[in-house]
Amino acid sequence: MSPVASPVIVVIEDDPAIRLFLRKGLGAHGFKVFEAELGRQGIVEASIRKPDLIILDLGLPDMEGVAVIKAIREWSAMPIIILSARSAEQHKIEALDAGADDYLTKPFGLGELLARIRVEMRHSVSSPEQDQSGIFMTGAMKVDLLKRQVVVGDRDVHLTPIQYRLLSVLIKNAGKVLTHQYILKEVWGPSYRDNSHYLRIYMSQLRQKLETDPTQPQYLLTESGVGYRLKV
Amino acid sequence: MAMLTVGVLISNLTANMRSQAKVAGHRERRATVLYAMSRDMTAGQSEDEIVRSAVHHLYSEFGSRNVILFPDVNGRIMYPTGRAIPESLQAADRSVAQWVMDHNELAGQGTHTLPGAEAVYFPLSNKEATLGVLVLLPVNLRRVFLPEQQKLLETFLGQIAQAIIRVRLTEQARKAQVEMEAERLRNSLLSSISHDLRTPLATIVGSASALVEDDNALKPEDKLELSRAIYDEGLRMSSLVNNILDMARLDAGAVELNKQWYPLEEIIGTVLTRLQKRLAGRRVTVKLPPGIPMIYADAMMVEQVLINLLENVLRYTPEHSTVEILAKASASTVEISVADQGPGIPAGCESKLFEKFYRVRHEAAQSGVGLGLAICRAIIVAHGGSIRAQNRPTGGAEFSFMIPQGHTPPVLGQEQ
CATH class of the missing domain: 3.40.50.2300 (Response regulator)
Known part of the structure; x- marks a missing residue:
């Protein structure tokens, strides 16, 4: 031992x-x-x-x-x-x-x-964003947190600023469940705490860009009634 | 003299005829009144309706405000509750009414008992029992106690009593019917639960005892197999118990919908992730038209509907067969369907499927209490929607549910 x-x-x-x-x-x-x-x-x-x-x-x-x-x-x-x-x-x-x-x-x-x-x-x-390389990888998804580059397989993915911020909050807490409230506060700020449907719409956009099939997500999982989890 | 005699005779005759005509007129009017009263008494569908029209008829015939008082379960006279009747008397003395109720005798003004009371109190009774008390505040005592009028009032009272007995008996029969139905449900629940919970329990207790009493006779692979059986049956019991509790909560109306806007793909995604392991080996196709609007619903509830529908597909259709999830939207509704390639639904069962504890084949190996679809229906109905089952022209069954949208889905502005 x-x-x-x-x-x-x-x-x-x-x-x-x-x-x-x-x-x-x-x-x-x-x-x-x-x-x-x-x-x-x-x-x-x-x-x-x-x-x-x-x-x-x-x-x-x-x-x-x-x-x-x-x-x-x-x-x-x-x-x-x-x-x-x-x-x-x-x-x-x-x-x-x-x-x-x-x-x-x-x-x-x-x-x-x-x-x-x-x-x-x-x-x-340690948190993933503190890794020396600054690169987060799960499945076929690779995110360079220093260069703000997102790649799925061999495809470059372009994200809007809010979509990127949402993804980076999830990466910072990869594998953990995050409540709607927490994500809203981190991405949009404290005054948006009651706008859960904002979050759902952006999450859906993110899935469209990152998932092969958004109805069978591999990365961006919904924790029903609670929040979201980035699968690692 | 002769002239006088004739004159008196004629005058007597005319007077007689006049009085006879008057009596005939009274009789006719009474007949009309009685007819109207008895028509309303026969037509009345509820005790409240009968009491209301009785009070109204009594008022128009006797010109007196009146009220009918009934006893509570302990025989104590109560003041009426609920919507006030316009012709109703407000100042009845409950203690006089109680005396009349207890003695089944007349009392109050113009009688021998408690003549000091302002109103007259009549027992409302049939041969067997006193049902209640009519309290009448006479404007003119003569109008109530004239023999003809008294007879009419007695007839009225008889008819009211009869009508009340009739609706009470009908109500009793209806209650008995409801209770019988509830009893039947309870029995069917008990037999379902005892069968469906005991079967996995037997496996769990049996397998666990084999492990506990093992004197190193079991091979490691046997132990693993027994442990796995305990695990699987435990999960099955857990899902059965969840179904029973869900149905109980829905039945009790204890479920409050937490409606919000959800993209359909998120709801479907959650369900497919949850059933991932069990759906492995099946082809699942999801066909959502591009730009389908978000739905306004309680997502966890709608997920439950989809899970139950997919669990049925897993249970009743061949392995490796395809299951499709389809959706379409109209201006005010969204419809979601789960279609399979299984044996389909036996003809005539389409609507029975959604009844509690209904199973197409009873003691089949498939597990389930027959609550899955009943839960689906309860959830969809709570959303103001509808659910139906049908066979597909190409074979297999299709379950579709519709959820009304209520208002326009929110749209986000373009991100800067």
Whole structure:
């Protein structure tokens, strides 16, 4: 084994069976897992274990998930992945806007969880735009962030300024879910927060230019009821 | 003398004839009044309608404001609620009415019981029970208590009571019918749920027990296969439970639509991404006319409709067959269709398909509770649209739904 310490994850979840599955599943993939049943306990664990990532269930008996996120965000930017029930989109959005980094809807598989964790761990180490080369690549898409050039396959793609800004916000957060609110604020500024249809129209234009088939997108994925995600 | 006798006789005769003519006139008028009353009483479709026309007839015949009071479930006389009747009496004494209700006897002004009361209180009853109390505020007591008039009033009361009993019985029969229907649905839900949830549960419990009680007898590939069965059946149960919960939420009217403008390709894209794994091996063609307008809808709901339609395609049509998603727009609507190359819909089933728990073949291997299409219909109806199923002339089934646009889709100005 490598001498590097295993990454630490704190799981805040009241259901013992889910905790068991996370402990065993994540343990088998080289993570050291600490558990908390309640929100208050979870905040303490998050401060003393110095975890690389937190997994937080939104349905805790003692406090709102959003309150836990806010408490942790007062002193740490560590990645937080939330677990939530289906048809609770509003709760997911609130948690993401409060500072959570991504979410999973129960029931979920270990594979999906590991993929989310990998994206978060990568982001907390370095962001793609800080890469030496300044080049972002996924699938057949290549974006040169210094020269502002976009290539799909062997095709040069010309983007309008807003389309490019939208794409660069997605690249900066590649692999992560972004809420409509967040993207609107980043691309258009705070006064456009209620114009979700702007975003949808530009996203559709971007898909027309970047995707082979916009109805079967490979890169620009919609997270229904929540936002968008650039697939990596 | 003879002249006098004749004179008196004639005068008596004329008086008699006049009074007879008067009586005949009264009788005729009463007959007309009774006829009008009984016609309205027979025609009345609801208790409210009957009470309204009774109050009206009583007012025009007796010139008296009046009100009919009914007891609540505990037998306590209540003041009427709802829209006021113009001829209605506002000042009925509830305690007098209660006495009349309890004793099934007349009371109030001009009677032996509580003669101090301003109005007259009549029990409204048939042979079996007292239904309520008529309270009449007489302008002229004689007009109510003249024998002829009293007889007419009794006939009125009899007719009102009969009419009320009639609509109550009809209402009871209707309720019983509704309850029977609900009971039938509940039973069918229970049998569906017990079958469809128990089957995957049996697999999960069985496979898991084999893994738990394994004394190293299972080969690694066996373990993997059992684990996979648990995983697959768990997912299937999850989707069944979601369907049942969705239907319950839609039925309860607990769903609020979050309508916004969406490009159609985004909705279709989300659905195809979500079903990517399961659609692998099928050819999916999406044909959207260029420039098709955005749709004004709750995207997650419309996605659910498309997912349910595509899941049916996966379930009932041969692997590797093509599925098409088509759309067309008119000035005020957008229509989306999912067309397959499967066996099509058995003739006569086209509309039954959208009923809850309906399945073309009942105990078939295909999983499902028979809720998918009912959910689709509930969602589309909530959008003010419609959904239909038909066979394609070239073979296969086609499900189409239409969503009205309401107003003009927004357009962005050219970017500077």
